[in-house]
Amino acid sequence: MDQKFTAFDGPRRFVSGSRAEVIEAIRLRSSKQPNMSLLIFDDGTGSQIDFDLRESADVPATRVPKSPSSPAGGEETRSPGRPKLGVVPREVTLLPRHWEWLAAQPGGASVTLRKLVDDARRKNADADIIRAARERAYRFMSAMAGNLAGFEEATRALFAGDRAQFEKLTGKWAGDVRDYMHSLADGAFAPDAENAAR
Numbered sequence: 001m002d003q004k005f006t007a008f009d010g011p012r013r014f015v016s017g018s019r020a021e022v023i024e025a026i027r028l029r030s031s032k033q034p035n036m037s038l039l040i041f042d043d044g045t046g047s048q049i050d051f052d053l054r055e056s057a058d059v060p061a062t063r064v065p066k067s068p069s070s071p072a073g074g075e076e077t078r079s080p081g082r083p084k085l086g087v088v089p090r091e092v093t094l095l096p097r098h099w100e101w102l103a104a105q106p107g108g109a110s111v112t113l114r115k116l117v118d119d120a121r122r123k124n125a126d127a128d129i130i131r132a133a134r135e136r137a138y139r140f141m142s143a144m145a146g147n148l149a150g151f152e153e154a155t156r157a158l159f160a161g162d163r164a165q166f167e168k169l170t171g172k173w174a175g176d177v178r179d180y181m182h183s184l185a186d187g188a189f190a191p192d193a194e195n196a197a198r
Helices: 019-032 096-103 108-123 125-145 151-160 163-170 175-184 193-197
Strands: 005-009 012-017 038-042
Touching: 005 019, 005 175, 012 019, 012 175, 019 038, 038 125, 096 108, 108 125, 125 151, 125 175, 151 163, 163 175
Parallel strands: none
Antiparallel strands: 005 012, 005 038
């Protein structure tokens, strides 16, 4: 899925789209309003970001640097051993009893840790979606609505999962700020009790 961004001039949202679309819209708007109050947000995370408006709008959002071990032709050299599986080595710190238990499991420590992580991800999938949506909305709220009336109460309602109170407290905020924030908060609330009972 392509990364999408949204740009605001003060409380007014004036463009949402790809990196190239947002850069072009910013250039056009800034040529007419050089003193605009520009803020750009990543739709996937709610984080405020900056673009270098001097770069080409066609530059992809993610640049993949060439691996230093890759030859100039782009073909990857392979060392002897197992084929690449996408495994990322990182340090894990455990107590001796944890290492002993892992070593005794079929497949060893790495296989067992991967299974434990996959099981935890499956069990916590719904909670992870809710948590990510709350954090996404909160990042945007902090940047755009931190000084607005009801901000603290709305934050408490968001993290308490109280959709009705959250929408009530943010209902009088600037329309573009409120609507974008509500779209970021999509998934932040567990199903209503009556829906869950059905």
